[in-house]
Amino acid sequence: MLRLTNRFCAIFLANALLACLLNAAFAQQASVQSLYQQAREAEARKDYREAAGHYERILKLDPSLLPIRANLGLMRYLAGEYDRAAQEFRKALDGDAGLYTARLFLGLSLLEMNQTAEAIQQLERAARDKPQDATAVFHLARAYYLAERYQDALKRLEPLREKQPDDAETLYLLGRVYLKLSLESYDRLKRQHPEHYRIYELLGENYEAQGLSGPAIANYRKALERNPKARGVNLRLAELYQASGEPDKAIEACRQELAINPADAYAMYKAGALLLDQGKLDDAAQYLERSVGAGPNSAPARVSYGRCLLEQNRLPESIAQLRQAVKLDAGSAAAWFQLARACQKAGDQVSAQEALRMYEKLSASK
Numbered sequence: 001m002l003r004l005t006n007r008f009c010a011i012f013l014a015n016a017l018l019a020c021l022l023n024a025a026f027a028q029q030a031s032v033q034s035l036y037q038q039a040r041e042a043e044a045r046k047d048y049r050e051a052a053g054h055y056e057r058i059l060k061l062d063p064s065l066l067p068i069r070a071n072l073g074l075m076r077y078l079a080g081e082y083d084r085a086a087q088e089f090r091k092a093l094d095g096d097a098g099l100y101t102a103r104l105f106l107g108l109s110l111l112e113m114n115q116t117a118e119a120i121q122q123l124e125r126a127a128r129d130k131p132q133d134a135t136a137v138f139h140l141a142r143a144y145y146l147a148e149r150y151q152d153a154l155k156r157l158e159p160l161r162e163k164q165p166d167d168a169e170t171l172y173l174l175g176r177v178y179l180k181l182s183l184e185s186y187d188r189l190k191r192q193h194p195e196h197y198r199i200y201e202l203l204g205e206n207y208e209a210q211g212l213s214g215p216a217i218a219n220y221r222k223a224l225e226r227n228p229k230a231r232g233v234n235l236r237l238a239e240l241y242q243a244s245g246e247p248d249k250a251i252e253a254c255r256q257e258l259a260i261n262p263a264d265a266y267a268m269y270k271a272g273a274l275l276l277d278q279g280k281l282d283d284a285a286q287y288l289e290r291s292v293g294a295g296p297n298s299a300p301a302r303v304s305y306g307r308c309l310l311e312q313n314r315l316p317e318s319i320a321q322l323r324q325a326v327k328l329d330a331g332s333a334a335a336w337f338q339l340a341r342a343c344q345k346a347g348d349q350v351s352a353q354e355a356l357r358m359y360e361k362l363s364a365s366k
Contacts, residue, residue, distance in 0.1 A: 197226035265295030299329035
């Protein structure tokens, strides 16, 4: 009888303990849910430190909730506490190496702390796990850039640009990578060939991009001294001379370019347009006629040639060139304006008014 009594007591105690455990579990679950709701509300207010506090309290109740630990790391990251964020992400990954968000943001936290080598390891893993995630790929490229691995960065950025061609951050970083690669190439060229004409051509381009025409002209001249047959350099000089108000020097530079490359349609056009502006119609017509023949799809060349023919009173030829120009480039206000002039001078008022309306429409839209 005593053993039976003891047995019933044991059963009662076990049931009582189970009830207490269930009640504690339900109470803990309710506390976790309440804290989680408070954390999400703080997140919505962008009070990331308060949200982090709620997540920490949840983890004290149940340290096994690894996604909550990842959330805690994310709050620390968003609050700018990158060291503490990294600690939480590491703990989460120790429990579950497949937590992608923890992996990604561990890499980002390390990147913010300039721990580039380890950041690359984490971001490479994240990009391998989810290659479709542009965020992981972009920041991996950023890490490569900071590590001066410019070719690796370029390999990641080129596909991103194809997917999102107008993304400002991608374009900015891609520009920086191209610049670094360009400088690397220049430095190598300078080391291996210190007096090569390309060095002075590059220097000229650099000064030209900065709007420093004097140093640009000086370096282009040095390039030509070292290689008088370098193609394109005289045309750059022509542009600079024209911008500096020295048309005669610009025309001579075009002629020098044509001496190197007689088939250069742009050099013909440039020389003809400059001569046209000086009122030297016969000389201009020769260059422009050759330019149109060599490059028949150049609307600017046809506009200049049409204008030259108009000034020479060769109206049918002028109108033919200008109609071809607007056919090639219907958005050229200059072409429509010259066509209106030519048609009016030829007595075709209807065509002149139509061309003038197009010119006014295009001018108003600019």
